[in-house]
Amino acid sequence: MIIKQVSVFLENKSGRLNEVTKILGEAGVNISAFTIADTSDFGILRMIVSAPDKACATLKQNGFSVQTTDVVLAKTPNKAGSLSKLLAILQQEEVFIEYMYAFSMADEGAVTVIRPTRVEYCVEMLQKHQTELMRADELYRL
């Protein structure tokens, strides 16, 4: 239930993001979702990919600072109010969030990527409330 997110340090300069996507494309790694956290002079690219270990190794070989981070992917129906329900559970169970982002899939609803301060606790609480979580093996289908 715990998914490895790939995080890459990027400088704020032209062409850096495409360098990463090009390297991953050539390595046959699919990117399901990504987000960029940015400051005035650097950013962190966070990605959910089909093969996190391979993505890390390939990017490291190409000189990037890379790290994997444990995240939780919660599936919610693609309809109004479902994100609010998810957040209410997290609030009620006092799951603290470092950051989160989301992507949606045509048929299977939306997926929220959550980076909690305590990963196992977050999984436990969401399962308690019957929230559907994405498994690692499912990601290859995306």
Place this chain on the structure above:
Amino acid sequence: MIWNEKIECASRDEMAAIQGERLKQTVQRIYHNIPSYRAKMQEIGMLPGDVRSIDDLKKLPFTNKTDLRDNYPFGMFTVPMSEIVRVHASSGTTGKPTVVGYTRNDLNMWADVVTRTLCMAGVSRNDIVQVAYGYGLFTGGLGMHYGTENLGATVIPISGGNTQKQIQLMQDFGTSVIACTPSYALFLSEVMSDMGIDPADLNLRVGIFGAEPWSESMRKEIEAKLKLKAIDIYGLSEVIGPGVSCECEHQVGMHINEDHFVPEIINPDTFEAVEPGEVGELVFSTVTKEGIPILRYRTRDLTRLIYDKCECGRTLVRMEKCKGRSDDMLIIRGVNVFPSQIETVLLEMSETEPHYLLMVEREGTLDVLKLMVEVQEQFFSDEIRQLEGLKKKIKHNIQSLLGISVDVKLVEPKTIERTAGKAKRVIDNRKI
């Protein structure tokens, strides 16, 4: 006025005789009190008795800044601590500062040479001298202070910073002489114009500027903006502090107080003396100091010596404005910065070799130090606040070690150019 005409206008032969006599005594003192220097002399089979005149100076071993570090803090002092009445310190090449100690006689001599330099600059007892060099471990403030008192002029011991107050006191007290770094002088002129004050309405007539390198074009700019005569003064704490040498009103090189501080110019690669008048590394031997006399100290400053008699009447040898350094030391807002110090800070924060690049820019009138650090694995975190925290910590640790602020920028690995496997550490973009 010439403060000590007998010395400052002595013939070359007279000067050589004085220097030779004093050198003999200094060599004896060091040989018998400083084991590390004695070992250096023994290594080349030299005894104190082998030094008979100033011409024998060139046979003696050199002293480097690292010798001071290796003997930190007081190991190079030749008198018991009960004789030391003050210490000063400047930044060393790594974490430890370079410490110097002064006896009562040293302080008197120092005040006297600073008085000479003030007279060279055209300052008299009728002047009001605002000392805007930092007071404290740095030699600039207290060095100028006691020299000014010794002359009999009025000293305003305001120390560095507090720019609006500096200007207010200039107006209210009628300051006629300002002593500070040249970049601070330009900053003063900017703040004056912001405050709507015309320097021509002030009483300023002389500026004594030192502690960092500056060019002739900067001199013209300062003179035009502050409406004063800009005089270059030179010194370093290892030798004494300010007052080692200073320009006279003719502004044609700095007269060295060579009866106390004997200069040589060497080729930094071969260590041999250069041809007279050629540029090389400046080396000083102190021949009257008691606390921490030093023989053949390599300043790493590049300059040349002029032995012609000056129009002012002084025969004291002159040194030209320093043309650069034979090492990688940077002088930023009067503070000595060695890249190795930055490296020490970064090493303390991680276990592997950090890759970094220091850039110095002159923004407006002030020097700005920028540090680019590669975010290697050991520094990288997935969270922005960790990385922002890392930036802050680097900035803070450098500030507490060097006392100057630095702009830190985190960059990707391998973005800093490596030349022949070794990274280039410093880019100095200042036009000075």
